[in-house]
Amino acid sequence: MKHSSLTMGQMIKRAETFFAKKEIISRTAGGMQTFTYKEMAERTRRLASSLQRLGIKRGEKVGTFAWNHHRHLEAYFAIPCSGAVLHTINIRLSSQHISYIINHAEDKILLIDEELVPLIEQCRDELSNVKAFIIMSDHKEPPTTTLSPAYNYERLLEEADPNYQYPDDLDENDPAGMCYTSATTGNPKGVIYSHRAIVLHSLALGLADSVGVSEKDIALPIVPMFHVNAWGLPFAGVWFGTKLIMPGPAFTPKLIAELIEEYKITITAGVPTIWLGLLKELQAKKYDLSSLRSILCGGSAAPKAMIRVFEEQYKIPFLHAYGMTETSPLATVSNLKSYQENIDLEKKLxxxxxxxxxxxxxxxxxxxxxxxxxxxxxxxxxxLCLRGPWIVTEYYNDERTASSFKDGWLHTGDVVTIDEEGLLKIVDRTKDLIKSGGEWISSVDIENALMANEAIFEAAVIGIPSEKWQERPLAYVVLHEQYKGKVTVEEVLQPLSAQFAKWWIPDDVIFINEIPKTSVGKFLKRDLREKYQMDKINQ
Amino acid sequence: MKHSSLTMGQMIKRAETFFAKKEIISRTAGGMQTFTYKEMAERTRRLASSLQRLGIKRGEKVGTFAWNHHRHLEAYFAIPCSGAVLHTINIRLSSQHISYIINHAEDKILLIDEELVPLIEQCRDELSNVKAFIIMSDHKEPPTTTLSPAYNYERLLEEADPNYQYPDDLDENDPAGMCYTSATTGNPKGVIYSHRAIVLHSLALGLADSVGVSEKDIALPIVPMFHVNAWGLPFAGVWFGTKLIMPGPAFTPKLIAELIEEYKITITAGVPTIWLGLLKELQAKKYDLSSLRSILCGGSAAPKAMIRVFEEQYKIPFLHAYGMTETSPLATVSNLKSYQENIDLEKKLxxxxxxxxxxxxxxxxxxxxxxxxxxxxxxxxxxLCLRGPWIVTEYYNDERTASSFKDGWLHTGDVVTIDEEGLLKIVDRTKDLIKSGGEWISSVDIENALMANEAIFEAAVIGIPSEKWQERPLAYVVLHEQYKGKVTVEEVLQPLSAQFAKWWIPDDVIFINEIPKTSVGKFLKRDLREKYQMDKINQ
Structure with missing residues (x-):
């Protein structure tokens, strides 16, 4: 029955109706701006009406190429609630991949941050379906760009219908969102999120036993809105009337610390490298971050050593979670069970x-x-294999569907263990696991142990070919500034012997200045493996 | 797609898989018994297999006639998860209504508490579809009853298949539960809950911003399991791995206080009359109820005076909610918004x-x-009109559907106001609202004001016919023991004039010993109106 449909229109309607006074604070190139949900809801209707005027039809894709700010948030609702599909494009991809995914998704309109326009101009000639470019900017001047036709976002909104009504006949299985994820080889792979998936995922985020997103929260989504819907926080946050602080473009650890302190953030979310950066900042300068009830951390495994420092030294609770583009993303959350609350601190950590x-x-x-x-x-x-209402069941128009989706299950490519209590632990990506002498070695476990060393900022471990053992682990290590040149390979490896079998210990350590990372901040081990090969050849 | 279906099998599976050690503590005629979720899940499978052996088919109704205990909880999952329909029968109805609803629902099997067997024996000859009676008892002896064929619950479980597998092809829109609600006139009206409705309602109960049912809770559902699924607490509680304390038959305020104290209950739920009773007990004897994070209260409007005493004197947070049989029942919850937390205490109350x-x-x-x-x-x-995924859309095989369900909306029959913040307040039932001189008077408002008087235990206000004004309010008042015979009509009415317009003040007060109540503890104003008519005639 239509009225019980799990579609997204109810989310923005609830925010406007019950939380009209609650605020969204948005950082853009022009500074900080504040909008109430009442204002935001009207601007969202205006945007939806503009898209209709530009000819967007039911089910067509509208791409966004933008940082985390209020305009992007408006697009998050205007596009799907009007029946189109919100395609968030990763701004950090190569020009080649950007044009690939815009073409593959058949995006009809692109919403682009003014400062990111050059990245799209670069690949303009490759784009085959885009009919209009909307430039998101704080001013209302006609955009100066080679992209054409190009419209100014604020000007469009000014001319649009504030009373636009969203269609009420959307089906919960209609496509609402779309996101591409990098593949080990070849082009990125796309997934479609249905209205139903987004609504149910938002309910899951609101559960007291998961993340418990609430009206009482003041949320700072650091994880980019072009990366799995900023983990769904904008959707759940708006629905529940959460005060949102959008960090905008090119944020730094310093800015994150300042935003948390100034706006009394209760929950923030991002990948481990963000929090490693924040730790450095906290060690350099004093901030009051006591408002935080949770740092939601996912994307890749957070080093235990980092969690320890946040919790023990700074008293900031960490909430470790797991998910991926294919899972909307929330799949697991590391809340303890009630009877685990009384075990000793070390075991709890x-x-x-x-x-x-x-x-x-x-x-x-x-x-x-x-x-x-x-x-x-x-x-x-x-x-790990997963299934459920917000786990996708295929890649969009992609033959690689067959290798990841089997018998109704998503095969995640993540190697895990499950303990007696049902707690999941990521051991490695299947492709990063190291096979030595017929046994498996977890690169992630060794990395976490290395990062517990106070001299080490970051560490990545890869398997290198070995005639005798098939593969052997090799560690790439980034030292903290003050330790550079003062630590030996032995000093790096020695502490590991307490924790691991002898054959788990890396054969060597290479000191470098930075671990290469993916566009979403994960260690790019493929690059390290290539680097190892090149260095070998150049020796 | 099947695997993303919102069906109930996943709930019990999650409890068994992740919360195997968590406990259900159940009070029956035989005393307190403890079961782990692992044990409960196996017993549930055994019950489901027994029902199959007795010939229950997909979609057929199985009635339960029982208090809140572990066997009833097992039935809550065994019946719907195996594809049948859980029909919870109100044990407090008249014999005539009990046989009506068993026949109207076409129950094929009845699960009956041993101590309630006489109530069913009474109407045995009227029951046209029941093929088997399962007697729930702490022993394994063959039941001694005129009901036939009659089986002993524990004996059936003993002989059943512990490895029974629930069907995996249920559709989320399949019927899962069924409940009848009293009508103003005529027979009770039945509603059907789908799997989807129960799953989504359970998610709603788990939201941090609603009731926040959690694994960390220790829950005591006082509201009967024959009354709108005990407000869904057994479903959500099992799914989330909550420790459940089932209070069993014939509980008293003293027992409730003892259970809360002994088991460190964090959340309990029931109608206002239950909590009025508990207050009396707390005033007579000292208990440590500090473990409570919430008393969930609904079914009828809770007097503000009562909420005040609980919160101010006993420091027990009250969570006022609204719902009805037709709404699964959770529809509204009285959580404050973040910016309302700082207003003064009186306004907050x-x-x-x-x-x-x-x-x-x-x-x-x-x-x-x-x-x-x-x-x-x-x-x-x-x-108030409501719609959504867990609001039913019709009465089961009942012509009265037409008067309550219009244009896709449930017309609740409840008169409400909504304030600028969107907060709902029940003013009255449409049929209890008093029309005086062309204006409406809320009987509930006057009752709440009366019950703020420390001399008054309970008060009910009805409209009585008036030639001049059409109707006028009349108050029925129950005084606390120590005030009986010592309070005048004037002393009862005088405090109201500060709060209400003159024409809202009842014309008279009648002191009685008890307000008649419905089978679920609501004031039975129909009986008061009849009593008034009879008294008038007898004068």
């Missing part, structure tokens, strides 16, 4: 460093190379 | 006495007699 418990609504299984489910003993490794 | 904010996922409108939406000014009254 150990548990909370895991990725945690499956969120209600999803199903999981962990299978070995033969497809057989492994035991939940915290030791046996296997590939 | 005023706001928290309202029924509060619409839960995410639902839609509402409030219409006057002409069907026009009233303003949200906290003054204009209108009938």
């Amino acid at each position: 150990e548990l909370r460093s895991k990725q945690g418990l499956l969120v209600p609504g999803l199903e999981m299984k962990v299978v070995n190379e033969k497809g057989v489910e492994v035991e939940w003993d915290g030791k046996q490794m296997g590939e | 005023e706001l928290r006495s309202k029924q509060g904010l619409l839960v995410p996922g639902l839609e509402m409108k409030v219409v006057n007699e002409k069907g026009v939406e009233v303003e949200w000014d906290g003054k204009q009254m209108g009938e």
